[in-house]
Amino acid sequence: MAIPLERRSDRWLSVALSVLFHGALLVLIGLGWWRFHRPAPAVPQLAIDATVVDGRALARAQAAQHPAPQTTPPPPAAQTVVPPAPTLTAPEQTGPPAPPKPTAEEQAQAERIAREQAEQKAQAEAQRQADARHQEQVAREQKREAEREAKRQQEAEAKRVQKAAEAKRVAEQKAAAQKAAEDKRRAEAAALAESEADLRRGIDAEQRAMAASGAAATWKQQIEAKLRQSWIRPPTAHEGIDCVLNVTQAPGGEVVKATVGSCNGDTAVAQSIIDAAYRASPLPPPPDPSLFQRELIIHFTPTD
Amino acid sequence: MRRSLMVALLAACLALGACAHKPPAPGANANTAVPTTGAGAESAGAGGAGANAGGTEGQAAAGAEDAAGPQEGLLAKRIIYFDFDNSEIKGEGTDIVAAHAKYLAAHSNAHIRLEGHADERGSREYNIGLGERRAQSVRRALLLQGASDGQITTVSYGAERPAVAGHDEAAWAKNRRVEIVYLK
Amino acid sequence: MRLSKRSFPAALMMCAVLLALGAPQRARAQLELQVTSGVTDPIPIAIIPFAAAPAVSGDVAQIVQSDLEGSGRFKAMPRAQMRVYPARAADVQLADWRASGNDYVVVGRVSVLAPGQLAVDFDLLNALNGQPLASQRFTGTAAALRNAAHRVSDVIYEKILGIRGAFATRIAYVSVSGEPPMQHFELIVADVDGANPSVVLESRSPVMSPAWSPDGEWLAYVSFEGKRSSVYVQQVRTGERRLVSARAGINGAPAWSPDGRRLALTLGGSAGNPDIYILDLATQDLTRITNDPAIDTEAAWAADGRSIYFTSDRAGGPQIYQVGLAPGDRPRRITFSGSYNARPRLSPDGTQLAMVTLDNGSYRIAVQDLSNGTVRVLSRGQLDESPSFAPNGAMLLYAAMGAAHGQSVLQRVSVDGLTSERLTSQQAGVREPAWAPFPRQ
Numbered sequence: 016m017a018i019p020l021e022r023r024s025d026r027w028l029s030v031a032l033s034v035l036f037h038g039a040l041l042v043l044i045g046l047g048w049w050r051f052h053r054p055a056p057a058v059p060q061l062a063i064d065a066t067v068v069d070g071r072a073l074a075r076a077q078a079a080q081h082p083a084p085q086t087t088p089p090p091p092a093a094q095t096v097v098p099p100a101p102t103l104t105a106p107e108q109t110g111p112p113a114p115p116k117p118t119a120e121e122q123a124q125a126e127r128i129a130r131e132q133a134e135q136k137a138q139a140e141a142q143r144q145a146d147a148r149h150q151e152q153v154a155r156e157q158k159r160e161a162e163r164e165a166k167r168q169q170e171a172e173a174k175r176v177q178k179a180a181e182a183k184r185v186a187e188q189k190a191a192a193q194k195a196a197e198d199k200r201r202a203e204a205a206a207l208a209e210s211e212a213d214l215r216r217g218i219d220a221e222q223r224a225m226a227a228s229g230a231a232a233t234w235k236q237q238i239e240a241k242l243r244q245s246w247i248r249p250p251t252a253h254e255g256i257d258c259v260l261n262v263t264q265a266p267g268g269e270v271v272k273a274t275v276g277s278c279n280g281d282t283a284v285a286q287s288i289i290d291a292a293y294r295a296s297p298l299p300p301p302p303d304p305s306l307f308q309r310e311l312i313i314h315f316t317p318t319d
Numbered sequence: 320m321r322r323s324l325m326v327a328l329l330a331a332c333l334a335l336g337a338c339a340h341k342p343p344a345p346g347a348n349a350n351t352a353v354p355t356t357g358a359g360a361e362s363a364g365a366g367g368a369g370a371n372a373g374g375t376e377g378q379a380a381a382g383a384e385d386a387a388g389p390q391e392g393l394l395a396k397r398i399i400y401f402d403f404d405n406s407e408i409k410g411e412g413t414d415i416v417a418a419h420a421k422y423l424a425a426h427s428n429a430h431i432r433l434e435g436h437a438d439e440r441g442s443r444e445y446n447i448g449l450g451e452r453r454a455q456s457v458r459r460a461l462l463l464q465g466a467s468d469g470q471i472t473t474v475s476y477g478a479e480r481p482a483v484a485g486h487d488e489a490a491w492a493k494n495r496r497v498e499i500v501y502l503k
Numbered sequence: 504m505r506l507s508k509r510s511f512p513a514a515l516m517m518c519a520v521l522l523a524l525g526a527p528q529r530a531r532a533q534l535e536l537q538v539t540s541g542v543t544d545p546i547p548i549a550i551i552p553f554a555a556a557p558a559v560s561g562d563v564a565q566i567v568q569s570d571l572e573g574s575g576r577f578k579a580m581p582r583a584q585m586r587v588y589p590a591r592a593a594d595v596q597l598a599d600w601r602a603s604g605n606d607y608v609v610v611g612r613v614s615v616l617a618p619g620q621l622a623v624d625f626d627l628l629n630a631l632n633g634q635p636l637a638s639q640r641f642t643g644t645a646a647a648l649r650n651a652a653h654r655v656s657d658v659i660y661e662k663i664l665g666i667r668g669a670f671a672t673r674i675a676y677v678s679v680s681g682e683p684p685m686q687h688f689e690l691i692v693a694d695v696d697g698a699n700p701s702v703v704l705e706s707r708s709p710v711m712s713p714a715w716s717p718d719g720e721w722l723a724y725v726s727f728e729g730k731r732s733s734v735y736v737q738q739v740r741t742g743e744r745r746l747v748s749a750r751a752g753i754n755g756a757p758a759w760s761p762d763g764r765r766l767a768l769t770l771g772g773s774a775g776n777p778d779i780y781i782l783d784l785a786t787q788d789l790t791r792i793t794n795d796p797a798i799d800t801e802a803a804w805a806a807d808g809r810s811i812y813f814t815s816d817r818a819g820g821p822q823i824y825q826v827g828l829a830p831g832d833r834p835r836r837i838t839f840s841g842s843y844n845a846r847p848r849l850s851p852d853g854t855q856l857a858m859v860t861l862d863n864g865s866y867r868i869a870v871q872d873l874s875n876g877t878v879r880v881l882s883r884g885q886l887d888e889s890p891s892f893a894p895n896g897a898m899l900l901y902a903a904m905g906a907a908h909g910q911s912v913l914q915r916v917s918v919d920g921l922t923s924e925r926l927t928s929q930q931a932g933v934r935e936p937a938w939a940p941f942p943r944q
Contacts, residue, residue: 286629439904452775473773
């Protein structure tokens with residue numbers, strides 16, 4: 016009968032294989048995820064290869080490295096300039112001695128004033144010196160501080176650079192590893208998909224993959240294609256039929272003998288596959304003449 | 320109130336009708352040999368004798384039946400039409416049925432045959448069933464309105480006897496019908 | 504396919520799967536190939552005109568050619584292209600015929616054995632490999648020459664396609680002439696190619712539902728003579744006719760049991776409720792099979808005679824049900840696709856169910872595979888009806904009522920849907936074909 020039937024056993028087989036493949040795929044994806052996901056660096060900015068630098072610290076560091084021309088603005092708390100108090104400004108006694116002889120009070124007052132002035136002067140002088148010393152000290156301290164700061168900056172900078180470099184390396188490594196994993200995943204998925212497709216195509220695909228050389232595979236495909244065109248399927252050649260035809264060909268491709276081997280079809284099926292071989296004669300030659308073979312074994316397994 | 324009364328009446332009539340008719344007796348009318356007429360034409364290889372069935376009888380009888388029965392007013396209308404896949408009497412059909420029921424109730428000697436039909440769509444024997452359903456629908460309505468069971472016979476022609484040829488709704492609508500035929 | 508060490512589990516999986524496929528791979532000296540599909544092109548065949556004695560009238564080769572081409576599976580070489588007309592296998596230069604594109608060659612001759620007795624001899628040759636496939640003789644009267652030719656077609660068909668040919672069978676059908684309401688009906692039996700029609704019944708009242716008995720001798724049918732439906736059986740050869748059922752109400756849809764001893768019938772009674780009954784033809788015992796208010800009709804027997812398929816609208820619209828014949832068996836529904844499925848017919852091997860189905864607004868012929876429920880719509884008309892299986896199960900005959908030119912015609916379609924052919928059209932409208940079983944030899 017011409018009506019092709021889908022057998023329950025085939026359906027179950029396909030379901031089982033499908034489950035198998037999808038399970039394997041899921042297992043592999045899980046495997047890859049688990050392996051390469053574990054070290055979890057929280058560095059979203061790996062792509063940006065830079066470090067954050069504080070502008071003021073940079074300036075200080077520079078100043079520390081080049082101490083000189085510019086005097087740093089005196090830190091406000093350091094000193095207070097005490098301007099000489101505008102006290103009695105004693106008129107400078109210069110010039111000719113005054114003709115009037117001063118009185119004793121006046122003289123005492125004048126001495127007192129002179130003494131005060133002198134004291135003040137001395138004080139101011141001392142003050143000035145103290146200030147100067149203080150200033151010097153402060154300057155020295157500042158210098159030291161700046162040096163220390165610069166050093167710290169340098170170290171921090173160095174460290175940061177190092178860290179950045181390190182992070183970069185790690186990131187690159189990770190990216191490379193991820194890519195490798197991704198590639199591998201894709202390759203595996205593709206491989207699985209291909210084998211699934213192969214399964215669907217049947218043993219044909221399996222043989223292709225196992226073929227000794229690409230040229231031999233091509234030749235087989237050519238012959239199979241011509242046979243497909245030449246096989247007029249009788250109604251009784253339904254899915255499930257499995258018949259073997261042994262074909263002998265002469266070097267030109269001419270079919271000289273075709274005999275049916277094992278076959279679960281009726282005589283019409285057997286007849287039809289013999290006819291197919293003769294209709295396809297002469298068979299296409301191999302791309303490489305050294306690959307020629309006289310004996311062919313052809314499996315007829317129609318699908319619907 | 321009236322409706323339930325009618326339903327009860329209908330049920331009673333059906334019950335009575337069922338009681339009045341025994342199931343078809345096995346063996347009745349079966350195995351009666353009808354003599355064949357003529358030897359038929361000889362044909363190469365196939366042979367076979369022809370038989371004539373119901374020759375001119377059908378035509379003559381039809382003519383006589385057409386003339387029979389009352390012709391006044393609504394009683395002249397003998398065809399009730401139906402919707403697709405439906406055996407419900409509607410519209411003018413109700414009035415026609417009422418008129419004929421009244422007539423039958425008043426004339427106990429009058430006998431009719433209800434001929435049920437279906438349009439051509441679908442399978443033939445199933446259409447016989449549809450035509451019968453329509454004929455029975457009219458029959459029940461007549462019984463309900465005064466006719467008695469012995470006055471009515473039914474036959475279904477299914478799609479075998481269309482009134483109008485054609486493969487469209489206009490033709491089909493004219494073929495979905497029950498015809499009332501008064502018998503002599 | 505690159506497989507690194509890490510994808511070992513995947514590789515293992517694939518290896519396991521590939522091994523599971525079977526074919527172990529060893530080094531071979533031969534090349535191993537696989538072919539998973541073919542074509543269904545018509546097979547080219549040369550049917551050479553048969554040599555015939557002068558007294559013989561009839562062209563056997565032409566009949567064989569029409570048979571084989573009508574099946575859709577063969578393509579015959581036109582006679583005009585033939586250069587020589589060999590009549591014996593020994594005279595055939597197969598290489599030439601093969602070079603002309605033929606896969607097979609048929610030669611033959613018709614000779615007179617005795618007055619009124621002819622012999623038809625033929626040879627079937629395989630031009631591809633030179634092998635003779637068949638060599639046979641059929642004898643018969645001159646009147647039976649067409650039949651002999653059909654039997655030649657049967658042999659060729661079966662040798663090449665593996666299926667028994669049905670070219671020598673007959674069909675019955677109803678022919679209707681005239682316009683409604685006055686129409687004229689004939690029940691006709693003819694060869695399957697339409698030749699040799701003979702009228703077995705003619706009537707002014709409708710005739711319907713012809714059904715062949717399993718031995719091919721009797722036809723059951725429904726006749727409306729007498730203004731009521733009745734079921735008759737009639738012996739085709741002699742014309743002998745017997746009334747089977749003329750009960751009150753519907754008498755219809757006769758169907759012979761596979762053993763030919765019982766008839767399934769649709770009886771409606773005066774209450775007008777069609778149900779399925781079985782009548783034993785010998786004892787006249789009547790057994791009721793369905794009992795419900797729905798329309799139950801169109802019984803068709805399963806091949807083992809133990810159940811009946813029928814149409815019922817108990818679910819609202821017509822669907823096909825199956826009921827066993829043991830007491831207490833309840834009908835179970837068979838068709839589930841679509842709102843209208845009616846008129847079941849079983850294929851001879853019991854695996855396929857043909858029916859009339861409503862398909863997108865058109866009534867068409869469909870076939871349901873009973874093992875898995877798949878349905879295939881085979882016809883394309885708007886009002887297709889009355890499907891009937893060929894006795895080899897390979898083809899269906901049906902009536903296309905919605906033909907554009909108005910007259911209904913008979914159509915033949917292969918069960919795989921590949922070929923379709925209109926039968927020789929007559930003047931009258933033809934309907935309700937019934938394909939007779941293989942003749943009992």
